[in-house]
Amino acid sequence: MTDMICWLIGGLISISIYLILSPQLMRWLFGIVILSSTINLVIFVAGRLYSQNPAFIPQEGQAFDALLANPLPQALILTAIVIGFGLLAFALVLVRKVWRTFDTTNSDLLGYSETRQSRAGEDEA
């Protein structure tokens, strides 16, 4: 089970890096989305994974320490998902706004804040 997830993580990370390197902002955003989800999978693996063991401890008797998934990473993932969702939603809105303003989502054509000299009044936000 863990091996399979590890292969999956490797594949997803390579896809996401390929996407992040693209000059198209939408592709970049999808890359970030995939990357942050993949990292959640990494946390998931950190807490031991079993495909067939129940998630509960029997009412009497000991917990099978070695055969039980650790619930703490799952709590960490929940936090990470919530935070990641907020950030990615912001990034999506930002990309849309950039597209509306500059009529392009090609990051090579941006660079306004660095190359263009500021005109009077415009930079005083």
Add this chain to the structure above:
Amino acid sequence: MNWLPLLPLLTCFFVVVLNCLFWRHALLQKFTHLTGAILLLCVTGLLFYVVSFQEILVAQSGGYKAPFGITFVIDRLSAIMLLITGIIGFCVSIYAIHDIQTGHQKSGFYFAYWILLMGICGAFSTGDLFNLYVWFEVMLIASFVLLVLGNHRMQLDGAMKYVSLNLVATVLILLAIAMLYAMVGTLNMADLGLKLKAYPLTGTVTTVVLLLAIAFAIKSALFPLFFWLPASYHTTNVTTAAIFAGMLTKVGVYALIRLTTLILPDSHYILSLLLFIAGLTMLTGVLGAASEFHFRRLLSFHIISQIGYMVMGLAIYTSFALAGTIFYIVHHIIVKTNLFLISGICSKIGKTSDIRNLGGFYKQYPYLAILFFIPAFSLAGVPPLSGFWGKLILLKAALNSSHYIITAIALLVSLLTLYSMTKIWTQVFWKEQSTHAPSLESFGTLKLFVTLFPVIILAMMTLTIGLFPQQIFKVMLKAAEQISHPEWYIHAVSGVE
């Protein structure tokens, strides 16, 4: 439960909630904003005072014992950083009153500003790695909002770069956290230090810690990873730029200090890498500044080169050098915030941020020239201002441990800093220029007070540090001694000897 370490956080949170409640009442919002700023200053001062004789304060949230719950720890370093946050928060808050227009206030400037401060306070007071990640995210989302308030073309473009690199940084922190948890099964920083000491020092440990170091390096704008900073800082309004310039990158440096002194102390790979990067950071930052003519963009490049000095002290890693780093951080935060505020005043009077189009300020506003002179030449390291002492300590530490190349670079960078500060000085203050729109006097007494008061306070602080460096350095030395003995921290948190 001792709740003292949570006070700054709770103060910020309280102001956030009140700001939310008073969303439509502009005046009430300003009032809570100011009261909150004063309160935060008092609270951080109190904490600093308590820590100065109680050494390390620990709060276990929910009453869970150390490695299990979220721990908040205030040691001397945290207390110093919190106090400086309180001071900068206070000064910038006053400046904001006039600088922030109603439009920005209605779109939630004060709200985001206090969330940002809450994130900064949280990052300085937490003792848990995952919690640190959460505070980084809180800071990040608030800074995103502050960055794009106003929706100018430049802002959107700058924000795009800021967002993209910082998102990658947070993902990297999370990745490192996952791997650390898989390795040692804990995320409490004190516990991590303890467990990693017992863990076989294989490549895995170095890899994970390096991942964290890269993420924090993006946050603190170190050499190959700083491109988000000069692209975005100059595009926002002056208040936002000032608080960003003062605090944000320094949170990254603080995290780097914790990483190299507490989580994995004495890691030679990472320290020598950091030393190498520190030199390059200094050089690239100052060279960027030398070729720049936008007032705040020039200052943004200087942030990068100054971060190099701090990391240099960290990488040298003696107690004395660490104290130098803390001294330098404090000096730099005060000076840099002040410079951004002054640049805001200058561009407000001159209606442009291009220093080639400004001029004649020395004749018209001699007091403004003096107020600029103090932080600017302190940044360059002219004695007896605070920057001189900061640099002297760091250079002495470097020479003591025979790091000659970095000493040479630091001296050269200092010279170039002086060059670009004189560039501003000659362009903005000495150059003759007749056409001038509104003068400062037309601001009205209250506005004039609100605009100049924070600048005067910060300039006075720079002077005080410059005139009494010994007393202040003693405090820093104690803090450095504490962080170079991580076992004290670990003992205070988990009770393990």
